[in-house]
Amino acid sequence: MDNRRLIIDSAKKLFWHRGYSTTSPKQVMADAGVGQGSFYHHFPAKADLGHEVVQENGRDLVASVRAAMEGKATGRDRLVAFLGSAGDALGGCQIGGFAYDAGILAEPPLREALGAAFTELTDLLESVVREAQADGSVSAKLDPAQTAAALLAVVEGAFVIARATGRQSTADAATAGALALLDG
Amino acid sequence: MDNRRLIIDSAKKLFWHRGYSTTSPKQVMADAGVGQGSFYHHFPAKADLGHEVVQENGRDLVASVRAAMEGKATGRDRLVAFLGSAGDALGGCQIGGFAYDAGILAEPPLREALGAAFTELTDLLESVVREAQADGSVSAKLDPAQTAAALLAVVEGAFVIARATGRQSTADAATAGALALLDG
């Protein structure tokens, strides 16, 4: 119905799994089933679509992390739920791959949107670490900001390693190791 | 033989910092200071150069990790030295970015070389975790393979986060947090 929405949804999926620079407008049009005229009417330049996609994928990721944490009894359980984000790592992180995409980094608005998404995720995790320390499920000795950063890095790294090796089990090993350290 | 080396060295640097798919043969030629005739004489296709680069960057990374660990008194100190690999994260990991590059993943030989490099790093780290447990500098309760995978993931993730936010300090926070967990 709404071609603009069809374009964005296709681009979100394609930029996520195949990369921004390595996906052409033509591929997006084909996937969305819209013509060139429609595409360039809604997005004068590819970067305009990219900006929208980085923002939406960032929001989606934060929302899915919040959803995965919902209903968990302790702060530690919520952190465990976050580590589960790497449970299907072969497709790559919704936004992590953009950090290595020269086409994203070359465009200041896209770069800023990417940084903002990571900052929001870090802040969310830090607040959950504090909750976990408050309810006694995680050691009070840990620095909340650094612990949150480490957990986010483990998950992002797990995506990288899984894609590099082609084996999901390498991501699972990383998150299991991180959990053991957290509980240690 | 000299131009071949110049081409490889330029490509190693450019593919590392700017990505494989987003760097053209022409850019490599310009950086290396060689002409098209020379380039295609040594590397019939871009992927042939890419294969060489993935292998060399993998070997270089393993070698630099080994060098950083050398002379450290305990296994834990060697792991700390490895965490320091993310001390200059804004340029990206020598091989980590390839995991999100569609042009690398689409070529089986490049993909295999990438996976092999990660496997070698993981194996190296696992052996160091075992040494650390043997000398008492790291808890014997930890699973060596999972702990090694987690530490590698932290470092790879630190590169991703630093590039996404544009701030080295976000990588430093992640590795500091990981060290605290390891010592915890």
Place this chain on the structure above:
DNA sequence: GTCTATATGATGATAGAC
């Protein structure tokens, strides 16, 4: 808003002379 036709430059090469 969408269509088709057209334009410009880059990419990843190949051909043949030196």
Place this chain on the structure above:
DNA sequence: GTCTATCATCATATAGAC
């Protein structure tokens, strides 16, 4: 081994009709 010329294809649009 290296050079210059050439080439097909693709990426990224723009123009104007409907």
